[in-house]
Ligand SMILES: Nc1ncnc2c1ncn2[C@@H]1O[C@H](COP(=O)(O)OP(=O)(O)OP(=O)(O)O)[C@@H](O)[C@H]1O
Ligand SMILES: [K+]
């Protein structure tokens with residue numbers, strides 16, 4: 001999707017946004033934005049005044065003045081609507097290209113008796129079993145239960161190189177709309193129609209499921225309160241003006257109100273939020289909620305899973321290493337025995353290596369065996385043979401406990417040999433037959449490139465990185481060092497990952513978690529920001545509130561930057577908007593009252609042509625500032641990786657002081673132009 005980012009001024013998007021700006025005039029829609037709704041009511045009243053100048057009491061102003069105020073107000077509302085429509089339009093364009101991916105296909109449903117029935121993909125339900133052959137489109141989201149295939153996921157990730165997906169382990173999930181390019185698989189459907197990953201993606205980028213974030217709601221409330229206060233101020237101005245025998249017309253009062261209420265931020269607020277979400281999508285990250293993106297902007301701690309997140313996760317058996325006086329062939333056979341029924345990628349790689357070395361084990365010998373599947377909880381897998389023989393392999397510390405329970409002894413060279421593998425960054429698995437440890441399997445994995453520099457950037461931003469892994473402390477230490485994370489937690493079970501997150505949260509910190517495995521799912525759900533790798537399992541993706549389509553754990557950096565930028569943009573434009581309103585106050589009030597109160601002369605620094613010209617100039621400025629700020633709302637304020645407080649101070653100065661000065665210049669220029677025109 002990265003290459004589908006649209007330029008700000010794509011012709012089609014702009015013309016659609018213009019049409020939508022008018023559609024959004026519907027009061028039922030406007031009501032959601034109280035500040036602009038007040039402007040719309042003002043527009044309506046001045047429309048009446050344009051025809052019936054005396055509709056609300058005697059009037060001294062010309063029909064032309066009423067019409068001018070009406071038109072400027074109308075454009076103010078339209079400009080605000082346009083900003084929102086433009087932001088929405090850009091999301092919709094992304095959704096449209098995704099929707100093209102989503103087409104009905106024929107699915108080969110495997111029935112109870114094993115026969116195949118062809119059905120439309122829209123008829124598939126959760127739990128259905130489907131066969132997908134070479135060149136077929138995968139009809140729905142699911143988990144592979146049989147086979148291995150290379151899959152072209154470019155429709156979703158934009159990445160053209162196919163990925164290998166296989167039954168068992170962390171690489172078994174497939175996404176509807178992607179295509180099998182070699183081999184065939186049998187999969188179990190995991191989503192009902194309309195609820196697939198692609199459906200969610202479309203409604204996300206389209207903004208259909210967008211909800212206001214808590215921050216946005218708080219700001220909207222604040223702006224509404226400000227608006228009400230100014231309403232009261234304007235109403236109380238009337239008797240005051242009467243007393244001073246200054247005639248304030250209804251159109252002038254409305255214009256004054258609109259100039260004083262925070263229309264700039266009110267008009268741009270929702271566009272800022274939508275544009276922030278669009279920017280996340282352009283980085284190939286799917287954010288399920290704006291809240292998560294904003295939370296990313298404030299993250300203190302980042303917890304990462306090792307296998308599949310920091311490393312590629314295709315852990316392969318590289319070597320069998322016997323311990324004590326066990327022969328190489330006995331060890332190889334035991335490794336094979338422990339893995340024939342292990343469907344994880346690790347298990348399959350062990351079987352493959354054993355076969356390469358020449359080990360054979362007849363199928364009938366294990367046909368009746370009891371299978372002990374691998375779990376993250378036991379950190380072991382293996383078989384119980386009918387004769388009573390138990391075969392296990394697993395994490396060294398887990399196997400040691402298992403052997404102790406069987407009254408076995410620990411070979412004296414086990415720790416040293418396991419340490420050797422671990423210090424090289426590999427994962428040692430110990431293999432046992434009954435109460436005897438025969439040796440170690442060396443599982444190799446590769447750290448993804450470029451992590452060190454990116455983690456250093458996180459450190460510079462004051463974010464702590466913690467690697468949390470089920471692997472042993474030595475391997476963890478080696479990988480932690482190679483990847484450049486600040487801390488690590490080893491031998492972590494799923495509940496330990498959650499505990500690590502809760503511990504940080506208890507200290508008032510915002511925590512991000514990145515992971516890919518089913519064992520990461522609970523932690524991804526617990527974290528304030530849960531970023532799942534697209535290569536990971538459905539469980540992980542469902543628990544997370546963001547998915548990285550490129551499966552790059554450092555992508556969070558970009559999301560953090562976007563989150564911070566979103567918060568800063570909103571803060572800056574709010575400051576600018578309110579500073580503007582203060583400046584407008586000083587432009588208009590002296591101009592209105594100067595005849596009745598000559599003492600105001602000292603405040604009349606702008607020397608505008610006439611009270612009416614002052615009002616119209618301020619109102620025009622108030623309207624045009626909205627479209628002028630659309631580029632900042634859309635692209636975000638300039639963001640630099642610097643200390644948050646310094647950034648805030650700098651922006652408050654820039655947008656606060658600028659916000660006071662710009663209107664003085666702008667209004668004066670408009671006033672001069674009006675004076676020459678009229
Ligand atoms: N198929 C398997 N059979 C037996 N033991 C295994 C198997 N796969 C992994 N193990 C052992 O169990 C440990 C825990 O595995 P788990 O998948 O929970 O975490 P991990 O993949 O090592 O780390 P991470 O949590 O970073 O992904 C591994 O470190 C390894 O020692
Ligand atoms: K205003």
Ligand SMILES: [Mg+2]
Nearest residue numbers: 305307308517
């Ligand atoms: Mg993992």
